[in-house]
Amino acid sequence: MAKDIDWQNLGFAYVKTDYRFIARWKDGAWDNGELTTDNTLHINEGSTALHYGQQCFEGLKAYRCKDGSINLFRPDENAKRMQKSCDRLLMPQVPTDFFIRACKEVVKANEEWLAPYGTGATLYLRPFIIGVGENIGIKTAPEFIFSIFCIPVGSYFKGGLAPSNFLVSEYDRAAPAGTGAAKVGGNYAASLYPGKLAKSNNFADCIYLDPKTHTKIEEVGSANFFGITADNKFITPYSPSILPSITKYSLLYLAKERLGLEAIEGDVYIDKLDQFTEAGACGTAAVITPIGGIQYGDDFHVFYSETEVGPVTKRLYDELVGIQFGDLEAPEGWIVKVD
Ligand SMILES: *Cc1c(COP(=O)(O)O)cnc(C)c1O
Secondary structure, eight states: OOOOOOGGGGOOOOOOOSOOEEEEEEETEEOOEEESSSOOOOTTTTTTHHHSSSEOOOOOOHHHHHHHHEEEESSHHHHHHHHHHHTTTOOOOOOHHHHHHHHHHHHHTGGGSSSTTTTTOOOEEEEEEESSSSSOOOOOEEEEEEEEEEEEOOOTTTTTTEEEEEEEEEOSOTTTTTSSOOOOOOHHHHHHHHHHHHHTTTEEEEEEOOTTTTTTTBBBBOOOBEEEEEEEEEEEEEEOOOOOOOOHHHEEEEEEEHTEEEEEEEOOOOOOOEEEEEEEEEETTTTEEEEEOOOOEEEEEEOOOOOOOHHHHHHHHHHHHHHHHHHSOOOOOOOEEOO
C-alpha cells in the first residue's frame, strides 16, 4: 500500500522515509552494509568530509510501472560515475553490483513511499560517500561511509514542464582542470551564493560559462544544457568541467535514434543563442525543464516561449519519461527491475 501523500503536489524536499542503507569501509574493504531506521550519522569531528570536502554523491530515481513493477533507470551509469568521483577524490570505489544491490534494498524497504503509477511522482535515491574517522591532516580519510537514502519527489523546478528563466552567472562553479566533472559537494558549496543571487532575482537558477574563456555555456546549476536548432540539431556543450549528466547522454541517444535529429556534443557560444529555436535543462531531478529565456548582462534572450514548452522538447520529454516508467521500449540495458 502506498502512503497517503498528495503525490501531485510533491516538490523536492527532504522527508524521513523508513529505511536507509549504510556500509562502512575500514582496513581496505567495505562491509556488507545494512538497512537502518536511524537517519542521523555519528562521525568523528576530524572527518575529512567535514573539513576538506572529501565526499561525493549521486542521484537516481525509482519509477512505478503500470503493471506494478518498479524500474531503476541506468543505475550502472550512476555507479560508474560515482567510481570516477571516488578516483578523483582518493576515496574507495563502491563496486557496481554492490551499488545496485544497495539501491534495490532501499527501494524495496521503502516501497510504500513510491508513488502509484500515473501520478508522475517518483522515489529519488541519494547515494553518497563521505570520508570519516580520526584525522586532522590534509590526506585521504582512514574510514569511509557509503549510504543511500530516498525521498518521494515531484518535479524539481516549480511548474514541471512549464519553462523557467535562467541567469548567466559571473561566477564559476568549477575550475578548468578542477572537479567540475566529479559529482562532489564542493562544486555545490561554490554554487550556493551565485544560485541565491539568481533566485532572488526571480530566475530558476544560474547558467555557468566555461571557466577558461567565459564565452561558452557550460551548464545550468544542477542540470546540463541542450538546445534545438531550426535545422533539427540537438546540441549540448562538451567540456571537461561539466558534470557528465546521464540524462544528457540518454537524450543525445534518443534525439538521434528515436527523433531522427542530428545529435551533437560541442561548443555552445553564449553570443550565438539565436541558432536555437528551443532550449532546455536536463538531469535526474529536473528531468527536462524547458528554458524560457536566458539573461546575459543586459540582454534577455527568449527561446521558444516563456510560457509554453516547444514541440521537440516535449517529444524528447515524452520519450524519456515513457521509457523510465516502462510505457515505451527501452534501449538495451537502460532499465533495471527492482525484484
Ligand atoms: C547530477 C548533476 C547533473 C545531472 O546529471 P544526471 O545524471 O542527468 O542526473 C547535472 N549537473 C550537475 C552539476 C550535477 O551535479
